[in-house]
Amino acid sequence: MKAAGVFLAIALALALQTTLARFVVGGTAALDLVLVVVVYVALTTGPVSGMLAGSVAGIIQDALSSGVIGIGGLAKSIVGFAAGVIGQQFIVTAALPRFVMFLAASVAHAAVFMGLYVLLGLRTFPSPWAAILSQAAGNAVVGMIAFTIIEGLPGIVERRRMRRRL
């Protein structure tokens, strides 16, 4: 059940990612919604789930893009595993730690992703820091919103039901 939910979240993220990409200013991907899902799964369920989610999501994302299949999967697997481990070792239920986690995960993902491409001589990334930081910040914000919505959604529903009864 949990796995199905994860797959559904990934599919939704991919759909949103591919749909919203063309609306992004300048055509640059300022957000990586798939990565947000992976980090969220890792923080909520653990390193193995995070890693598997990152692996599957990354490979699908690679397959849908024109890049080398596996690089994104590898980057997201590492990030998912690391985020899961950190999520188990530290208390990341407050807003700021979660923000930092999303931010750091995005930076780490970008480092691994770009690093592998550069290492293999497939692509170059001149002055990537601005893009990395902006994407990391965007992912962190979206992640924070996602957490807030998902955690707050049951309470909101419950309050509406109470109002209707009154």
Add this chain to the structure above:
Amino acid sequence: MALLDIRQRTGYLFLAVIVGHLILISAQVNTRRGVPMLEAVTFGVFAEVQRGSSSLIDKTQDSWQNYLALQQVRVENERLKLEVARLQVGLQRERAVAEQSRTLQQLLDFRSSVAFATTGATVIAGGASPDFRTMTIDKGTGEGLRPDMAVIAPAGVVGRVIMPATRASKVQLLIDRNAAAGALVERSRAQGVVEGTGAEVLRMNYVSGVADVKVGDQVVTSGIEGIYPKGFVIGQIESIERGAGEFSAIVIRPSVDFASLEAVLIVLTPPVAPE
């Protein structure tokens, strides 16, 4: 349950996922030489495995050949030793045959040079007692041998037949203490009687004290006793002891090496005793 087990081994799982991704990436990325990275890495890794296995096999083979297979080498060594021994025996036999052939050839030449009928014989045994200097030859009465027939060799006089059997004969050597032969000094024609001493030398008796004899003179048969043909070599004078009496004591070194006799000739025609 099994899934839980796997999930508990997060480190292994993480490693497996990373390796899986690396393999996936390598399958799509080419190296600078244009070879797919997966192929290059696989080949590189497998080449090292091949190198290691080849080295292991070589070392194993080397160890087998140098150590474990030594048992086989030991067996082969024993077999070769036996082969060498057999060949050495064969070589000695061939040498013996060659030497025998040479001796027989000398005997044949000698036989053709003598004017009377002879037959060849091979020495098959020595004397049974050191007190009696005899030998046994492989010819007997079946080949026409009779007692008192002269036995000669290319080097000189050997002795006489004293006991012929059907297929073998006993020969009394000239050095036997009971043997004797009429003799003369070839140079001066001084006559005497050569007698055996039982040792390796002969003694010439009955030589006149005034006879012209010198050390080194050759002594030959005179044929006077009717056994030995005249003119066959007996030996050389080794020493002379001139006594106050009528005769001198002359020691003769036999020309025949009795210790190495292998083949001899038996004179079938009795010599005609000089008148």
